[in-house]
Amino acid sequence: MKDNKIFELIEAEKQRQREGLELIPSENYVSREVLEAMGSVFTNKYSEGYPGFEDLDGSDDDVLASEPANHRYYGGQQNTDKIERLAIARARRLFHADHANVQPHSGAQANNAVYNAWLEPGDTVLGMNLGHGGHLTHGSPVTLSAKIYNFIAYGTNPETGDIDYDELERLAKEHKPKIILIGYSAFAKIPDFERVVKIGKEIPDCLLMADMAHVAGLIAGGAHPNPLDYGFHVMTTTTHKTLRGPRGGLILSRGKVSNPLKKPEHTLENIPTLIDRSVFPGTQGGPLMHIIAAKAVAFYEAEQVSFQNYARDLMDNAKTLADELISHGFKLIGGGTENHLMLVDMMASFGVDGKIMEEMMDKVGLTLNANAIPNDTLPPFKPSGIRLGTAAITTRGMKRQEMKKIANWMRRLAEICVEIEKNGKSEDAFKKELATMREEVREIAEIFPVPGI
Numbered sequence: 001m002k003d004n005k006i007f008e009l010i011e012a013e014k015q016r017q018r019e020g021l022e023l024i025p026s027e028n029y030v031s032r033e034v035l036e037a038m039g040s041v042f043t044n045k046y047s048e049g050y051p052g053f054e055d056l057d058g059s060d061d062d063v064l065a066s067e068p069a070n071h072r073y074y075g076g077q078q079n080t081d082k083i084e085r086l087a088i089a090r091a092r093r094l095f096h097a098d099h100a101n102v103q104p105h106s107g108a109q110a111n112n113a114v115y116n117a118w119l120e121p122g123d124t125v126l127g128m129n130l131g132h133g134g135h136l137t138h139g140s141p142v143t144l145s146a147k148i149y150n151f152i153a154y155g156t157n158p159e160t161g162d163i164d165y166d167e168l169e170r171l172a173k174e175h176k177p178k179i180i181l182i183g184y185s186a187f188a189k190i191p192d193f194e195r196v197v198k199i200g201k202e203i204p205d206c207l208l209m210a211d212m213a214h215v216a217g218l219i220a221g222g223a224h225p226n227p228l229d230y231g232f233h234v235m236t237t238t239t240h241k242t243l244r245g246p247r248g249g250l251i252l253s254r255g256k257v258s259n260p261l262k263k264p265e266h267t268l269e270n271i272p273t274l275i276d277r278s279v280f281p282g283t284q285g286g287p288l289m290h291i292i293a294a295k296a297v298a299f300y301e302a303e304q305v306s307f308q309n310y311a312r313d314l315m316d317n318a319k320t321l322a323d324e325l326i327s328h329g330f331k332l333i334g335g336g337t338e339n340h341l342m343l344v345d346m347m348a349s350f351g352v353d354g355k356i357m358e359e360m361m362d363k364v365g366l367t368l369n370a371n372a373i374p375n376d377t378l379p380p381f382k383p384s385g386i387r388l389g390t391a392a393i394t395t396r397g398m399k400r401q402e403m404k405k406i407a408n409w410m411r412r413l414a415e416i417c418v419e420i421e422k423n424g425k426s427e428d429a430f431k432k433e434l435a436t437m438r439e440e441v442r443e444i445a446e447i448f449p450v451p452g453i
């Protein structure tokens, strides 16, 4: 690369990723093949529109052998059509969906496209409170969608850490939302999809939407229930978290798929095509074909038995790490994890906030993020909690033994935070110990190489 500055920063980032342990639950390491597809010549191609929607059942070979109709606005699509159709067919198989739109540039774009497909301005959406683990795109007032639609928030029960389904049902009956949205960024339970479907079925024209951004890889690998199997109409996700693909979004749906060039009637049955039209031209321009190629590769990888093993190990590691942390005095919201996400109340555990713990962990190469806990009394930038997960370290091949090591390091780091923050000791007193711990983390990291680099 002639641009030395960028080259050096890429090399420095490779080193950072190699030498540290990634505990941020929304991050992962993609394979060499996914990286190569992302860096391919498909970035040169404009492909506004869609490849044909017919003949997407069956194997990859069946899909490649078919001759779909042309719904693109540019010529030269002989290869892009095949790439996108393979991505769609693989995603449909993985998630038992009637339709997949693989074009959303990100998880946020995917959610906004679903809102735009089904709602009129002012319509009501029932979504999870951001402060209780929901996502910004589920109704935070700082977002564009919150200016357009009327978001009502349900929360979690402080005793159980689970969704307060009674409250959700009461709010649904009262507000008659056009969408009930189940999904979260910091919530450790498996939702009761069956109960939500029962609640939603009572409300006319209510779209049931699940934002499974964090757990799509677990669903694909058979380690988490699939909301589409329970009667949800739509599932959105990112492709870069547990699903281990390129950064991007994906929308899966159940219903009738038809020609996206023709506006269908506004019915729940037609939701697949309403979504296609909402992604393009409704909310996006040209698809990122190099990213769609990489999504197709990631879906291929997720269809392999090895990915089921990955999902199983990911959960095994998460449960081990959660148990170890609890035994060291960390208080986990909900008492553990059912879906690999862990939310720790640092204030209740050690009397220090999450930001201090995040910064202390960074010093030794352990990366996670400070996070609000339900009903947090501290501000968002210095919240009470930390959030972590095992998606990335499991990709590196780490197992129970390494989880125990991580929990030990975290206990000692929490103690150091207490010594400095509460007992007024100087950070210098721990310089040597922190340097030794940094070396220990680096040694373990080197035993488990990062795939792809």
Ligand SMILES: Cc1ncc(COP(=O)(O)O)c(C=O)c1O
Pocket (backbone or CB within 6 Å): 026, 105, 106, 107, 108, 109, 111, 134, 135, 137, 183, 184, 185, 211, 212, 213, 214, 238, 248, 249
């Ligand atoms: C539940 C949920 N939905 C949507 C998103 C948004 O995804 P992106 O960052 O790709 O826009 C996230 C990202 O963290 C998320 O956790």
